[in-house]
Amino acid sequence: MIHATAQIDPSARLGANVSVGAYSVIGAEVEIGEGTVIGPHVVIEGPTRIGRDNRISQFASLGGAPQDKKFQGERTELVIGDRNLIREFVTVNRGTGDGGGITRIGNDNWLLAYVHVAHDCQIGNNTVFSNYSALAGHVEIGDFVIMSGFSGVHQFCKVGAHAFIGMGCLVGSDVPPFVMMANEQRGRPRGINSEGLKRRGFDPTRIAAIKRAYRTLYMAGLTQADAREQLVTLAQESDDVRAMLDFLDRSERALAR
Structure with missing residues (x-):
């Protein structure tokens, strides 16, 4: 289940029934739980821990160094839970020493094409990140949050559970649980996410x-x-x-x- 062209560091640990596609690169200090499927041309750098039964599509880049000028090469991590779907060209960076050291993604999340999750973000469970949505560093996302396409969250902001961020909405402040943000720049609350x-x-x-x-x-x-x-x-x-x-x-x- 490991393609002959895949490059896997000797220190990487792969669980039972892990599949790795053609030309994928699994770096040092990477741990991947059983049943996870990694497509072709995926790059996973360590230290990174990935749980069970995840689906990681082609050209995703996980565990890269944080895009932060303060980062000085300290040991930091990316931790991803179980049953997540990570689609094409998703990028998720490790944490920083000043930000807690860990970027964390929970269970049962969908990260669709071109999503970016920056350093030290903390994402809960059962979220949906639509195409081209992005998080700056140190963002917290609660359970069941939906990020619509082309939306973004400014660094250090928190978005509460069950909130809905509309298409193209840029969030620059904390969004309480259940609140629905309008699909306009510098988004504003527009009621609760009652349908969700x-x-x-x-x-x-x-x-x-x-x-x-x-x-x-x-x-x-x-x-x-x-x-x-x-x-x-x-x-x-x-x-x-x-x-x-x-x-x-x-x-x-x-x-x-």
């Missing part, structure tokens, strides 16, 4: 509570501090609102407004 929540089994009561929280935060004319006080009350009856409140408390940048 329905598809994931959220019942009407849960969605109604999230809508009330959104109106409190964005439509009631309140300061963020005053809105937070009201969210504390709403969170007593909704775990989803509690998740929004926890996100606000963790946010270190301006909130998307």
Whole structure:
């Protein structure tokens, strides 16, 4: 299952039933879990750990050095979980010493063609990155986030779980969970991702509570501090609102407004 033209470093560790296509290069300190399929012309540099049953398409480049002038060759890593789909020309860089040292991608994510994930990003589970979407360094992406085509997130920003970033939208501030951003430059909140929540089994009561929280935060004319006080009350009856409140408390940048 290893093509004769593939180049695999002696220190690389490949699990059972790993397939490596023609002319792919697997570097030193790379570990690949069982059942993962690597297409032709893929380059994986280490230190990189990749889990089980991933599908990595041709011309992907994983584990390259971070594109950061502060990087001085320190040992950093890329860690990828299980059952991810990584399509053509995707690039994912390792972390930096100053940024925690690890770029991390969870499980069951789709990274479609030409996606870029920069150094020290932390991506959850069940996300979708559409074609040409990109993350700058140190970005955090929650579970079930959808990044539409040609969208991008500025460095150090956080995007909460179940958020939806519209096509061509450039995110320069933190996006709370469940929020849908408009498909325009310097994107702005445009309601909640109600359709996505329905598809994931959220019942009407849960969605109604999230809508009330959104109106409190964005439509009631309140300061963020005053809105937070009201969210504390709403969170007593909704775990989803509690998740929004926890996100606000963790946010270190301006909130998307």
